[in-house]
Amino acid sequence: AQKVTQAQTEISVVEKEDVTLDCVYETRDTTYYLFWYKQPPSGELVFLIRRNSFDEQNEISGRYSWNFQKSTSSFNFTITASQVVDSAVYFCAGMDSSYKLIFGSGTRLLVRP
Amino acid sequence: GAVVSQHPSWVICKSGTSVKIECRSLDFQATTMFWYRQFPKQSLMLMATSNEGSKATYEQGVEKDKFLINHASLTLSTLTVTSAHPEDSSFYICSAQGLAGRNEQFFGPGTRLTVL
Numbered sequence: 001a002q003k004v005t006q007a008q009t010e011i012s013v014v015e016k017e018d019v020t021l022d023c024v025y026e027t028r029d030t031t032y033y034l035f036w037y038k039q040p041p042s043g044e045l046v047f048l049i050r051r052n053s054f055d056e057q058n059e060i061s062g063r064y065s066w067n068f069q070k071s072t073s074s075f076n077f078t079i080t081a082s083q084v085v086d087s088a089v090y091f092c093a094g095m096d097s098s099y100k101l102i103f104g105s106g107t108r109l110l111v112r113p
Numbered sequence: 114g115a116v117v118s119q120h121p122s123w124v125i126c127k128s129g130t131s132v133k134i135e136c137r138s139l140d141f142q143a144t145t146m147f148w149y150r151q152f153p154k155q156s157l158m159l160m161a162t163s164n165e166g167s168k169a170t171y172e173q174g175v176e177k178d179k180f181l182i183n184h185a186s187l188t189l190s191t192l193t194v195t196s197a198h199p200e201d202s203s204f205y206i207c208s209a210q211g212l213a214g215r216n217e218q219f220f221g222p223g224t225r226l227t228v229l
Contacts, residue, residue, distance in 0.1 A: 033216045043204055043223045044222040047219075050216070
């Protein structure tokens with residue numbers, strides 16, 4: 001069985017602040033994939049990133065960066081210099097050898113002007 | 114590329130009626146599609162895995178007689194909510210597995226169902 005934990009239910013920051021969203025993934029498999037999705041108020045999921053368990057390199061894409069640490073099963077997501085448009089619900093998800101995508105409970109991010 | 118559409122985007126129906134939701138992969142063939150349900154302010158929960166030409170596999174706790182899934186072609190899967198009740202009101206999202214690998218899923222925009 002696999003489990004995705006997003007302990008932060010809601011985060012509120014002021015624009016231009018940096019914010020980190022936490023995610024912990026548990027599985028018995030040694031090969032797995034981790035994902036982050038953004039869900040704006042419209043409801044449509046926006047794919048942000050996919051990582052496999054063998055790639056522990058941090059990734060940066062513009063204001064977004066991801067830190068994967070296999071030892072702690074964490075796959076954290078940082079938004080630098082947050083903007084109001086970043087306000088959304090962010091889901092971390094995992095996929096093990098079952099190829100089923102399991103989502104965490106989500107973190108609602110509110111960026112205030 | 115890799116666009117998935119859903120129709121309708123929203124639907125309101127009376128209790129006791131059946132509603133069909135379509136999920137289409139527009140520019141690729143998808144042998145496997147997935148159906149998720151999301152209640153307000155909650156996460157996405159996998160309902161079933163739909164494979165072209167075969168019966169769907171339902172997750173534990175999902176009533177297969179209530180949520181009928183048909184995957185008759187490589188580009189279309191349908192979810193029919195039979196005898197809908199207000200508690201079935203939810204956001205239904207489908208995804209299609211990419212040909213590049215089973216670790217890739219492309220999501221549709223979702224269908225919001227409201228049962229009166």
